[in-house]
């Protein structure tokens with residue numbers, strides 16, 4: 286009964302979290318973006334045009350004695366942020382933190398969009414959503430976690446991301462030292478292929494006063510919404526009405542056309558945001574909302590800061606991205622189709 290742990294290293298301003306993945310024989314280690322919002326494992330490879338490469342470490346297919354071409358199969362994907370990639374399909378041996386899958390579909394990029402080209406640190410993505418939204422055709426392929434599930438001690442994986450320091454993903458076990466208090470589980474709806482769940486609204490609490498969050502003092506704002514748990518998205522993208530009501534509690538907060546979202550004075554301390562998920566109260570500390578400096582490249586000198594909470598524009602659901610996972614330890618219960626949350 287297998288289990289594994291892998292470090293999740295944040296890139297600048299926690300824009301994404303990369304974890305090492307071993308592919309092929311002998312193993313080639315690539316740092317991939319673990320993405321619970323998609324279901325394809327794709328890599329920059331020896332088939333990626335040089336003009337679309339930007340310094341990424343490549344999967345050298347010809348150097349792997351166990352790589353096998355999946356003939357007449359291709360893939361193409363477009364992510365929620367408009368980034369895209371496409372290519373050919375191989376199967377090979379893939380290991381994450383000691384958990385090994387033989388015959389894993391490894392999607393080789395023959396085309397990537399500019400945002401991937403300009404992201405030198407990421408050699409691709411490892412999808413952790415459900416198989417139904419895998420983009421390989423004519424026959425969909427299974428995700429790493431789907432292939433690994435029967436070999437895991439428990440059919441789960443967990444996310445423990447941190448602000449500006451490495452966190453970790455665990456496969457096959459729940460480490461009780463990574464969270465405080467009891468886990469609170471909610472059922473998810475996997476029909477759309479995502480880790481999708483309902484949330485009922487939010488309340489505000491003053492920083493560092495979580496107990497206040499549960500009192501009547503922190504007025505509950507009943508803006509119900511559907512959300513997906515998505516480690517591949519950087520920010521916490523919520524319904525416009527909810528975001529407006531939250532930033533109304535932060536003096537000087539405003540939307541900026543030039544910055545493309547909500548900004549506020551860096552010297553302000555944003556209130557904690559308490560998201561109501563069933564009976565669970567997910568506290569997002571205000572310091573996570575102070576996401577990045579805008580007018581300089583460090584928080585000490587910047588006067589304008591970009592919010593970690595932004596509007597989920599034109600999407601059919603809210604996206605609980607990395608800002609959420611920096612505050613909440615999360616269990617992805619694949620077999621049980623449940624999410625478990627706990628403070629940490």
Ligand SMILES: O=C(CCCl)NNC1=[NH+]CCN1
Nearest residue numbers: 320322364365366515517518
């Ligand atoms: O595509 C989404 C949103 C699904 Cl609605 N998340 N995953 C991701 N990977 C790269 C950019 N974003």
